[in-house]
Amino acid sequence: MTPLAWTPFLDPIPVWANAVWPWLLVPLVAAVSIVYKSIKCRSMREVPREATVIAVWIVLGMIAAAIVLAGVVKALEW
Amino acid sequence: MREPKPLMASPPVVAVVSWLVPGAGYWLIGQRGRALATGLTIVVLFILGLLVGGVRLIEVPGWGDHGQKLVAFAEDRGTDNQGRRVVSERVVESGTSPESDGIWVMQKHPLDEVRNKPWSIAQILAGPIDIAASAASIAASHDGPDGRPIAARSHSHTNELGVLYTAVAGMLNLLVILDATHRAVRLSSAEDK
Numbered sequence: 001m002t003p004l005a006w007t008p009f010l011d012p013i014p015v016w017a018n019a020v021w022p023w024l025l026v027p028l029v030a031a032v033s034i035v036y037k038s039i040k041c042r043s044m045r046e047v048p049r050e051a052t053v054i055a056v057w058i059v060l061g062m063i064a065a066a067i068v069l070a071g072v073v074k075a076l077e078w
Numbered sequence: 079m080r081e082p083k084p085l086m087a088s089p090p091v092v093a094v095v096s097w098l099v100p101g102a103g104y105w106l107i108g109q110r111g112r113a114l115a116t117g118l119t120i121v122v123l124f125i126l127g128l129l130v131g132g133v134r135l136i137e138v139p140g141w142g143d144h145g146q147k148l149v150a151f152a153e154d155r156g157t158d159n160q161g162r163r164v165v166s167e168r169v170v171e172s173g174t175s176p177e178s179d180g181i182w183v184m185q186k187h188p189l190d191e192v193r194n195k196p197w198s199i200a201q202i203l204a205g206p207i208d209i210a211a212s213a214a215s216i217a218a219s220h221d222g223p224d225g226r227p228i229a230a231r232s233h234s235h236t237n238e239l240g241v242l243y244t245a246v247a248g249m250l251n252l253l254v255i256l257d258a259t260h261r262a263v264r265l266s267s268a269e270d271k
Binding site: 013016 | 111112115116119120122123126128129130131132133135214218228229230231232233234235236237239240242243246247250253254257
């Protein structure tokens with residue numbers, strides 16, 4: 001029996017609260033942005049800036065989509 | 079800064095090497111910065127996925143929940159109301175029931191089995207790291223000394239996000255394979271001229 005409550009790679013990460021798990025989307029967005037811009041940019045010097053910009057746009061887009069969908073759900077419930 | 083001299087690798091070699099080690103195809107054609115940025119990102123994303131959902135989020139086609147091979151066999155279900163014999167196929171994990179000496183599902187109907195675990199298609203694109211994770215998933219599915227599987231299976235958001243991380247890592251590696259191969263084609267055709 002391990003003294004740790006969570007054994008990395010064997011147990012899933014103990015994140016259940018709705019306020020916490022959406023933050024796990026941030027590393028995913030960062031990875032997609034870095035790889036996408038590494039492919040698109042002619043010079044690798046442009047990648048940090050370009051990847052940051054597109055990552056921010058993706059997060060803003062997801063927030064906007066969440067607000068719109070929440071509005072639709074509220075309207076249907078009303 | 080001195081430009082690294084590209085090795086003249088053929089496009090098929092670049093494609094295969096890109097799958098074996100994410101980003102290594104760019105390295106072969108001399109684009110080392112691109113190789114490190116893409117390769118490290120893909121590998122880290124895949125490992126983060128395993129960390130979030132646990133290694134058992136990798137569902138391996140042909141293997142069951144207890145780390146045993148899935149086998150298919152014909153089950154005699156008696157006769158219908160017109161006296162015809164009814165035989166249906168049953169899939170179980172080998173060693174879990176007396177009749178479980180059937181044919182491995184990956185030999186009998188591999189496409190159906192892969193279709194049952196569609197994320198495995200995206201995950202395998204991440205390269206041999208997925209094969210290693212699949213082996214670890216099978217090993218961790220076996221029952222431990224307490225009669226329960228060695229590793230827990232994730233559910234809900236942790237499973238969804240873990241699967242998403244590993245599958246997106248595979249899909250990003252597909253993009254990298256295609257781009258590195260395309261660049262290798264352009265380099266080799268420019269060299270021919």
